[in-house]
Structure formats: structure tokens, C-alpha cells
Amino acid sequence: MTLNRFNQEKKRNSEVLVIGGGVIGSAIAYYLSCDGMDVMQLEGARQADGASGHAAGMLAAGLEHFSSEELRKWAKRSQQLMGPLIDDLKLHSEVNVAMNDYGFVVPFLEDKYEKFSKIIDPAKQEYLWDKSKLQGEIPCITGKAGGALFYPEEHQLLPAELIKAYIKGAQKKGAAFIDQCSVSRLLLENGRVTGVETNQGIYRADKVVVATGLGSDAFLGSIGIELNTYPVKGEMVALSMNSETLHYTIYTPDVYIVPKPDQEIWIGATSIPYGNDNKVSASALNTLLHKATGWIPDIREASFLRTWAGLRPQTVDGLPYIGAYSEVQGLYLAVGHYRNGILLSAVTGETISRLLSGETEDEIGIRSFSASRIIKERRGIH
Numbered sequence: 001m002t003l004n005r006f007n008q009e010k011k012r013n014s015e016v017l018v019i020g021g022g023v024i025g026s027a028i029a030y031y032l033s034c035d036g037m038d039v040m041q042l043e044g045a046r047q048a049d050g051a052s053g054h055a056a057g058m059l060a061a062g063l064e065h066f067s068s069e070e071l072r073k074w075a076k077r078s079q080q081l082m083g084p085l086i087d088d089l090k091l092h093s094e095v096n097v098a099m100n101d102y103g104f105v106v107p108f109l110e111d112k113y114e115k116f117s118k119i120i121d122p123a124k125q126e127y128l129w130d131k132s133k134l135q136g137e138i139p140c141i142t143g144k145a146g147g148a149l150f151y152p153e154e155h156q157l158l159p160a161e162l163i164k165a166y167i168k169g170a171q172k173k174g175a176a177f178i179d180q181c182s183v184s185r186l187l188l189e190n191g192r193v194t195g196v197e198t199n200q201g202i203y204r205a206d207k208v209v210v211a212t213g214l215g216s217d218a219f220l221g222s223i224g225i226e227l228n229t230y231p232v233k234g235e236m237v238a239l240s241m242n243s244e245t246l247h248y249t250i251y252t253p254d255v256y257i258v259p260k261p262d263q264e265i266w267i268g269a270t271s272i273p274y275g276n277d278n279k280v281s282a283s284a285l286n287t288l289l290h291k292a293t294g295w296i297p298d299i300r301e302a303s304f305l306r307t308w309a310g311l312r313p314q315t316v317d318g319l320p321y322i323g324a325y326s327e328v329q330g331l332y333l334a335v336g337h338y339r340n341g342i343l344l345s346a347v348t349g350e351t352i353s354r355l356l357s358g359e360t361e362d363e364i365g366i367r368s369f370s371a372s373r374i375i376k377e378r379r380g381i382h
């Protein structure tokens with residue numbers, strides 16, 4: 001994503017610096033600028049080059065596994081924010097994020113229907129589809145499927161377009177965006193952050209929000225902060241279907257099939273902890289295609305488009321670091337969104353904006369994500 005460099009030469013001071021131009025840094029820039037703050041985002045490469053530009057774009061708060069109840073609730077909140085947010089973004093940015101709101105379908109094999117009909121919440125009976133309903137809704141599903149669970153609240157979109165929308169929306173509110181600007185060091189005076197040093201010189205602000213995903217430890221280490229985030233590699237493949245046969249997103253425990261505009265489908269994803277490169281292996285492709293064709297046999301006739309791999313930023317305890325880092329005044333973290341950063345971008349932007357406006361972590365209900373928990377861990381306090 002190339003941005004105009006108008007502000008690059010002129011502006012060196014702002015109220016808030018946001019470091020990192022992935023979906024998290026861009027959502028934060030959008031929310032802060034909507035709140036009237038003077039915001040500048042610095043991105044070391046190009047916006048969306050990190051994990052965010054490699055995601056599937058699913059907003060699956062109901063189906064994804066979360067490490068804690070607090071995180072699940074936070075994800076749910078984000079999902080609720082997304083609908084009106086996308087409308088606002090469309091208005092302000094004119095970017096179409098291609099929101100697909102057909103819902104997600106979790107198919108199961110013949111013999112499982114009885115089991116699901118006994119355990120499903122009676123209020124949700126209509127979301128248990130039998131074989132004929134499933135085949136009516138998704139004619140291209142395998143004949144081996146005996147039914148499905150339907151999740152109408154799960155949606156999906158184009159992640160790169162969402163980032164573009166956040167950025168354009170924030171620019172309209174006056175935020176400045178600089179790419180190819182890598183932060184090497186935080187500048188501190190008397191326990192307060194005063195700015196950052198970059199390959200393009202010094203930028204100053206009283207508040208700095210770090211949203212650099214897996215890049216965070218590289219420069220936070222210089223002031224003694226070690227988040228120990230680690231990559232979980234994910235590989236995906238995109239195909240072109242011969243006709244628009246799939247509207248619902250198919251979500252199973254070991255593969256998802258995500259229909260996108262122009263008859264594309266995206267199939268994902270592998271999950272390789274500490275995988276630290278962007279190569280796609282032949283065996284990953286083989287596995288993904290094998291699992292996907294097991295559910296949608298027509299995929300065998302699709303044309304190959306491209307593959308890619310991305311690195312999800314995971315934390316040791318599976319919870320993101322969100323909020324003020326109490327040992328350095330003015331420093332905030334928003335790091336470690338693992339496999340749900342696209343979904344969590346809205347609530348992260350909202351939360352950072354509330355914190356910078358003076359609300360506390362307790363008031364917002366995000367205590368277990370506190371960025372300061374690493375200080376306690378270091379001191380052996382639990």
C-alpha cells in the first residue's frame with residue numbers, strides 16, 4: 001500500500017504516535033482520529049505487509065477458540081462493533097471491504113445428526129440443518145455430509161481492504177501515515193515516553209502506541225520489555241471456481257473454505273508454531289486441497305490462483321497485551337492478536353481510544369490483557 005508522503009517532511013510532532021501499520025495499528029489510528037486526536041502512524045515496511053495482509057478475513061467470534069472467557073467476550077464485542085463500523089468506514093473511506101454476511105456453516109458426516117439434535121440448545125434448533133436443508137442451501141456440498149450447524153452471526157471480509165478503509169477513514173479525520181519508517185528505539189525522559197527514533201529520524205509524541213505484532217520485541221527490548229511473542233505460521237491457497245456456487249463460509253475443525261468476490265475461494269490454513277518464513281510447502285497445499293475437496297468436491301475443477309503464508313503473532317499465555325505499560329508513562333501496547341486480529345481490530349481500536357481518554361483497564365473490563373502483567377511475571381508476582 002503506497003501512501004502519499006506529503007506529511008513526511010513536514011510533521012515531526014503529534015499527540016499520539018502509533019507504531020505498526022497492520023490491521024491493529026490502522027484500527028487504532030482510525031478510532032483515535034475519530035475521537036479528535038492528532039495521530040501519526042509509522043510503519044516499517046508497507047501497510048498490510050505483516051500478518052494482516054495474509055489473513056482470511058473471518059470475523060468468527062462464535063466459532064473460534066479463545067484462551068479465556070474475557071477474550072471471548074471481547075471478541076463478541078468486536079463482532080458487534082463491526083456492522084456499524086463497516087457502514088461508517090464506507091461512508092468516510094469509500095472502500096468496499098466486501099463483507100460477506102451469509103454466515104458460516106459447520107458441516108458434519110452422516111451419523112452425527114442424532115448427536116447434534118440431542119445437544120443443541122432448543123432455542124437454536126433452526127440452526128441445526130438436516131441433510132436436505134444443507135443440500136438445498138449448498139448444492140455443491142459432498143453427499144457424505146449428514147447436516148450442518150449454521151452460525152448466522154459469523155461474517156467475513158477482505159482484510160487488505162479493511163486496512164485500507166481504516167487508513168483512508170483516519171486520513172479524512174486528519175491522521176498522518178508514513179511507511180518505510182522503521183522504529184529502532186523508544187525515547188524516554190524521566191520515566192516518560194517522548195518519541196521514537198527511526199530510520200527517517202526522530203518523531204516526537206507524549207503518547208506512543210505499539211502495534212508492531214511480531215516486530216515488537218526487537219525494539220522494546222532496548223528499554224527492558226520482553227513480550228516473548230512468537231510466530232504461528234499459516235499457509236493458504238486461493239482458487240477460482242467455475243461458477244458462483246458457494247456463498248456460505250465452510251468452517252470445520254481442520255479446514256475453512258472462504259468464498260470471496262469474483263468466484264474466488266480461499267482455503268486455509270495450516271498452523272505451525274515457531275514457523276518463521278513465508279514459504280508454502282507442497283505438503284501443506286496437498287493437505288488443504290485434500291480436506292477442502294472432501295467437503296466441496298467441485299473444488300477439483302477450480303483453477304489455481306495463488307498461495308501465501310503469514311505469521312500470526314501469538315503470546316505465551318494466549319492473551320493479547322492491551323493497555324498502558326505502567327513503568328513508562330505514555331506507553332501503550334496492542335500486541336499479540338494471534339489468529340483473530342482482523343476480528344479484534346475494532347474492539348482494540350475502541351479500547352485504546354477509551355484508555356487514552358482516561359478510562360481504566362478495570363472500567364473497560366480488560367484487566368487480564370494488561371500490558372503490565374509482564375512486569376509482575378518478571379518480579380514473580382501472580
Ligand SMILES: Cc1cc2nc3c(=O)[nH]c(=O)nc-3n(C[C@H](O)[C@H](O)[C@H](O)COP(=O)(O)OP(=O)(O)OC[C@H]3O[C@@H](n4cnc5c(N)ncnc54)[C@H](O)[C@@H]3O)c2cc1C
Nearest residue numbers: 022044050051052056058183213215234310340341342343
Ligand atoms: C494465514 C492466516 C490467516 C488468518 N486469518 C484470520 C482471520 O480469518 N480472521 C482474523 O481475525 N485473523 C486472522 N489472522 C490473524 C491476523 O492476521 C493477525 O492477528 C493480525 O493481522 C495481527 O495484526 P497486527 O497489526 O498486530 O500485526 P501485523 O499485521 O503483523 O502488523 C504489524 C506491523 O508492524 C510493522 N512493524 C514491525 N516492527 C516495526 C518497527 N520496528 N517499526 C515500524 N513498524 C514495524 C510490521 O511491518 C507490520 O506491518 C490470520 C493470520 C494468518 C497468518
